[in-house]
Amino acid sequence: MKINVLATILLVIASSKGFTQILEYESVTDELLQTPPTEDWLSWRGTPRSWGYSPLSQINTENVNELQLVWSWALDDTGSAQAAPLVHNGIMFVPAPRGVIQAIDASNGDLIWEYRPGTTASVDGSDQEITAEDLGDAAMPLTAFAGVGRGVQKNIAIYGEMVYAATENASIRAIDARSGLLVWESQTADPSLGYFYTAGPIVANGVLVTGITGCERYKEDVCFYTGHDPLTGEELWRFSTVAAPGTPGGDTWGDLPLRFRAGGDSWQAGSYDPILNLVYMGTSQAKPWARAVRGTDGDALYTNSTIALNPQSGEMAWYYQHLPGETHDMDETFESVLVDVDGKESIFKMGKLAILWQLDRQSGEIIKATDVGYQNILNVNPVNGVVSYRDGMIPRIGQQIDMCPSTSGFKSWRAMAYSPQTEAMYIPITLNCELATFGPTEQVLGGGGTGPVRRVNYPHHEAEENLGELLVMNIPEGDIKWRYRQRAPINTAALTTGGGLVFVGDWNRYYYALDAETGEKLWQTRITTSAQGFPMSYEIDGTQYVALPAGVGGASWSGMLPRDLAPELSRPLHGNSIHVFALPNNQ
Amino acid sequence: MFLHFPTINKAQIYLITALTLLYPKLSMGQSLQDGIYTEEQASRGAEEYASRCASCHSADLRGNSNSPSLIGLSFMFIWEGRSLGELFTKMSTEMPTDQPGSLSQQSYAAILAFILQSNEFPSGSTELASNADRLEPIPISSQ
Numbered sequence: 153m154k155i156n157v158l159a160t161i162l163l164v165i166a167s168s169k170g171f172t173q174i175l176e177y178e179s180v181t182d183e184l185l186q187t188p189p190t191e192d193w194l195s196w197r198g199t200p201r202s203w204g205y206s207p208l209s210q211i212n213t214e215n216v217n218e219l220q221l222v223w224s225w226a227l228d229d230t231g232s233a234q235a236a237p238l239v240h241n242g243i244m245f246v247p248a249p250r251g252v253i254q255a256i257d258a259s260n261g262d263l264i265w266e267y268r269p270g271t272t273a274s275v276d277g278s279d280q281e282i283t284a285e286d287l288g289d290a291a292m293p294l295t296a297f298a299g300v301g302r303g304v305q306k307n308i309a310i311y312g313e314m315v316y317a318a319t320e321n322a323s324i325r326a327i328d329a330r331s332g333l334l335v336w337e338s339q340t341a342d343p344s345l346g347y348f349y350t351a352g353p354i355v356a357n358g359v360l361v362t363g364i365t366g367c368e369r370y371k372e373d374v375c376f377y378t379g380h381d382p383l384t385g386e387e388l389w390r391f392s393t394v395a396a397p398g399t400p401g402g403d404t405w406g407d408l409p410l411r412f413r414a415g416g417d418s419w420q421a422g423s424y425d426p427i428l429n430l431v432y433m434g435t436s437q438a439k440p441w442a443r444a445v446r447g448t449d450g451d452a453l454y455t456n457s458t459i460a461l462n463p464q465s466g467e468m469a470w471y472y473q474h475l476p477g478e479t480h481d482m483d484e485t486f487e488s489v490l491v492d493v494d495g496k497e498s499i500f501k502m503g504k505l506a507i508l509w510q511l512d513r514q515s516g517e518i519i520k521a522t523d524v525g526y527q528n529i530l531n532v533n534p535v536n537g538v539v540s541y542r543d544g545m546i547p548r549i550g551q552q553i554d555m556c557p558s559t560s561g562f563k564s565w566r567a568m569a570y571s572p573q574t575e576a577m578y579i580p581i582t583l584n585c586e587l588a589t590f591g592p593t594e595q596v597l598g599g600g601g602t603g604p605v606r607r608v609n610y611p612h613h614e615a616e617e618n619l620g621e622l623l624v625m626n627i628p629e630g631d632i633k634w635r636y637r638q639r640a641p642i643n644t645a646a647l648t649t650g651g652g653l654v655f656v657g658d659w660n661r662y663y664y665a666l667d668a669e670t671g672e673k674l675w676q677t678r679i680t681t682s683a684q685g686f687p688m689s690y691e692i693d694g695t696q697y698v699a700l701p702a703g704v705g706g707a708s709w710s711g712m713l714p715r716d717l718a719p720e721l722s723r724p725l726h727g728n729s730i731h732v733f734a735l736p737n738n739q
Numbered sequence: 740m741f742l743h744f745p746t747i748n749k750a751q752i753y754l755i756t757a758l759t760l761l762y763p764k765l766s767m768g769q770s771l772q773d774g775i776y777t778e779e780q781a782s783r784g785a786e787e788y789a790s791r792c793a794s795c796h797s798a799d800l801r802g803n804s805n806s807p808s809l810i811g812l813s814f815m816f817i818w819e820g821r822s823l824g825e826l827f828t829k830m831s832t833e834m835p836t837d838q839p840g841s842l843s844q845q846s847y848a849a850i851l852a853f854i855l856q857s858n859e860f861p862s863g864s865t866e867l868a869s870n871a872d873r874l875e876p877i878p879i880s881s882q
Binding site: 231232302303346365366368369417439591592593594598599601602603604605606704705707708711715725726 | 794795797799801802803804805807808811812813814816817833836837838839841
């Protein structure tokens with residue numbers, strides 16, 4: 153389907169209230185989300201299967217070196233940008249730091265509307281927004297009990313005629329896609345307890361499914377996923393990611409009362425299989441990070457697991473705990489990439505240890521575990537996935553261990569992409585290790601946290617001076633197709649395209665297009681600050697565009713590691729932005 | 740008209756020279772128990788902390804998953820035995836992580852005073868120096 157923007161879809165007017173709105177907007181249905189037109193990018197990773205793949209092929213290995221900047225847009229510099237833009241009907245919806253969302257004409261960069269928390273009105277003029285006054289002592293950021301971080305808003309969702317976001321104040325918002333006005337806001341947790349969102353919702357069979365983070369403090373409450381009614385904001389169900397005493401799995405935390413069971417955060421959005429009607433979400437590790445600090449050697453369900461949920465009921469179909477009783481801050485919370493291989497409906501996942509897990513989507517059973525071989529913490533059985541810690545590698549308080557990766561991980565939220573052309577997974581990696589000494593925390597309400605770590609980072613012995621790697625693994629064999637290594641950390645999710653390309657960006661402000669088959673670098677450009685976020689591609693009126701986000705912040709991967717291990721590199725203090733490229737003869 | 744300078748004898752010159760050379764060393768032997776910041780400075784630091792640090796390290800200084808605790812057992816585990824100068828240098832060159840070095844040296848010193856106050860180290864009548872060299876000889880110790 154081609155979209156003639158001027159003639160049919162994107163009609164905008166300036167209203168008497170001073171904002172611009174979209175008059176004609178094609179409602180986003182479940183069917184559209186599941187099989188989007190090739191020109192659109194409707195989910196944070198393109199489709200609910202989260203391949204990070206665009207089938208568009210106008211930009212390809214033959215002509216990518218001709219790419220030119222069409223437009224760029226500066227995002228708010230009030231926090232860390234890790235944007236995953238969406239495109240529908242020729243409109244780009246961009247999540248910016250601290251809850252700002254902007255609708256932009258994706259062909260030329262003109263602003264259509266923007267939603268600003270605390271500034272933009274509600275759709276009916278009523279006071280729908282949860283204000284700083286409502287939050288009282290929990291209002292951000294000045295009086296926060298627990299830090300909300302850097303205002304990260306990775307992804308948003310579009311469905312029906314609304315845009316959905318999860319906020320740094322532990323609420324979920326619905327924004328009118330035509331006007332940018334607030335429709336509803338639903339508080340899911342008390343931000344004064346530390347709760348906040350960095351990952352946004354996905355839409356699964358008419359339900360908003362979202363996972364919360366900020367769950368490291370000791371409190372009479374635990375992390376969770378929720379299902380919300382997209383029309384009303386009503387919470388339909390809630391799934392606790394930490395098993396309480398007396399519930400199934402509750403004994404995996406030893407004798408710890410609920411108040412001292414922390415972690416199980418979710419900071420990457422999920423995936424959805426409409427045939428099985430299952431949502432796949434990840435959880436992070438237990439907190440405090442080290443077993444000796446949290447006071448139990450137990451498995452600590454349901455931390456560091458992939459969890460399959462029915463989106464209507466929130467009922468868990470199965471879970472797979474990748475690292476039972478994890479004890480080094482090795483998250484497995486990241487994206488679930490749904491690929492069918494050799495007749496097997498599979499999920500592919502990779503956590504900080506760079507072990508590629510293949511699970512059965514229906515049953516949750518392990519199909520294969522492939523250890524890339526960079527980590528030195530544990531052994532994993534490739535057939536049954538059982539892990540066992542190597543001698544001396546379970547941290548004791550105050551005792552230094554030499555571990556690869558560092559607590560930053562080899563893999564992070566920089567999502568991997570799958571290409572059906574090459575049947576390979578393209579995985580952004582940072583190569584690094586750490587001399588780590590884990591320390592104690594106070595076991596009191598409000599205490600806990602991750603636990604302190606005396607940390608000395610050093611380069612990985614296999615990488616020489618290279619921190620950055622794009623690792624490409626054949627699926628399902630798991631062997632290495634090629635590696636691209638360089639000095640600066642790879643700092644974005646990967647984007648694969650039907651043009652035989654993979655796009656990825658680095659901390660040192662470069663974006664690259666590589667030949668997905670060979671790894672040859674075919675094009676590069678340099679942008680405002682670190683490449684950061686989720687690159688994507690779309691088409692308008694016969695022209696393919698590639699949108700490349702940039703941003704500051706980015707936690708230890710993007711802060712501490714380059715500073716410690718590549719000190720000669722630098723980046724500006726500001727520069728959150730989006731840069732859009734196309735071929736010159738299509739302009 | 741001539742400017743009139745006071746007369747300084749040789750002994751005074753030697754004394755002034757020696758004091759100047761030794762000035763950075765004068766704080767040698769100081770400890771966190773000696774009241775090395777003022778309440779007023781810590782109060783200024785609390786305001787700076789709230790606006791520039793709390794969104795990551797939290798209002799109660801206990802941090803979050805990406806930002807270490809600046810108080811209590813966890814803080815002392817990281818910093819015990821290291822120098823106040825090292826902590827000041829880390830703050831003033833690496834913080835806030837999204838805009839490192841963007842505060843004045845006086846602001847960093849005030850925030851450090853607030854951290855010392857929050858960790859129940861006593862205040863005194865002299866402000867904490869906004870200079871890493873002068874803070875370098877002061878060990879971070881709970882003793």
